[in-house]
Amino acid sequence: MQSKSDAQWLEVRVFVVPEIEEAVCNFLFELGSAGCQQFEYAVSGFFPAAVGAEEIQSKLLNYYSELKALGLCRIQPKIEIRPVENLDWEAIWKRHFKPIYIFDKLVIKPSWTPLPPTAAAIIEIEPKQAFGTGNHATTHLALEFLAEAVRRGDVMLDVGAGTGILAIAAVKLGAGRAVAVDIDPLAIEAAQENCHKNFVASQIELLLGSTAAVPGNQRFDIIAANLNRREITALVCEFRRLLKPTGRLFATGILAEEAPRLRKIFIETGFSIQKEVVKDEWMGMILRKL
Numbered sequence: 001m002q003s004k005s006d007a008q009w010l011e012v013r014v015f016v017v018p019e020i021e022e023a024v025c026n027f028l029f030e031l032g033s034a035g036c037q038q039f040e041y042a043v044s045g046f047f048p049a050a051v052g053a054e055e056i057q058s059k060l061l062n063y064y065s066e067l068k069a070l071g072l073c074r075i076q077p078k079i080e081i082r083p084v085e086n087l088d089w090e091a092i093w094k095r096h097f098k099p100i101y102i103f104d105k106l107v108i109k110p111s112w113t114p115l116p117p118t119a120a121a122i123i124e125i126e127p128k129q130a131f132g133t134g135n136h137a138t139t140h141l142a143l144e145f146l147a148e149a150v151r152r153g154d155v156m157l158d159v160g161a162g163t164g165i166l167a168i169a170a171v172k173l174g175a176g177r178a179v180a181v182d183i184d185p186l187a188i189e190a191a192q193e194n195c196h197k198n199f200v201a202s203q204i205e206l207l208l209g210s211t212a213a214v215p216g217n218q219r220f221d222i223i224a225a226n227l228n229r230r231e232i233t234a235l236v237c238e239f240r241r242l243l244k245p246t247g248r249l250f251a252t253g254i255l256a257e258e259a260p261r262l263r264k265i266f267i268e269t270g271f272s273i274q275k276e277v278v279k280d281e282w283m284g285m286i287l288r289k290l
């Protein structure tokens with residue numbers, strides 16, 4: 001029998017009426033759930049066992065009060081939390097992770113869908129607990145930038161690798177090699193698995209840490225940073241240090257409303273803005289060193 005201490009995950013099951021199912025699922029993602037599984041009259045989120053069950057429960061109860069105040073939900077919330085050891089990722093991700101196409105160059109697909117008939121490079125991603133399936137607008141923007149920009153033999157740096165999707169894409173698009181860093185050990189683990197799955201492990205160096213972990217005096221043709229405004233701001237000088245004189249930085253985790261603040265920071269740090277693209281409420285920028 002599985003004891004609580006052996007469990008790697010917590011399943012948080014919330015009993016819902018159909019009208020609020022999608023909203024509760026989104027809220028579970030916002031709380032850090034690695035995925036969401038929908039049932040009849042219930043949705044489950046999955047959290048690393050190290051997170052506090054009480055905290056999740058109290059945030060969910062607050063959320064229910066908000067839904068009630070808005071008249072969207074009249075039932076009493078019912079939440080069950082239980083430890084689980086092995087997760088069925090396919091079941092958890094099935095509704096949320098569909099194959100995506102980046103122009104005619106790349107297809108990113110979950111491991112459980114069949115191979116599409118295409119001449120494009122195919123990337124198979126096992127999402128697990130790391131961010132980066134390509135379905136999120138910010139990852140999608142970064143993948144489009146890569147599909148347009150990567151030249152044969154480029155050296156790429158992926159800051160905040162998550163599943164490793166951007167480094168893998170760069171190599172599949174012709175980059176000679178990539179370095180990928182992430183401060184989250186679970187992301188590095190997932191990225192490692194994905195690099196092997198896609199036969200690019202020998203071209204991608206995965207490192208736990210941030211830009212300071214990049215060894216030696218390496219400089220890069222492309223740096224992809226799908227990070228939020230705060231993280232990008234903290235690393236902006238590092239990006240400049242690590243770019244080759246002709247290199248390009250792709251910054252894509254920016255909320256469109258935050259763009260003016262970031263533009264100013266980039267310009268003050270010695271970057272010029274080459275391109276800006278808006279997708280949903282997100283913005284991606286391509287920058288060069290001045």
Ligand code: SAH
Pocket residue numbers: 130131132133134138139142159160161162163164165166181182183184187209210211226227231
């Ligand atoms: N590159 C993937 C994942 C982006 S999510 C994609 O485009 O989909 C952002 C990732 O950055 C997370 O895995 C997080 O752990 C990592 N991260 C956050 N701050 C970081 C920092 N300062 N240095 C390196 N990685 C960081």
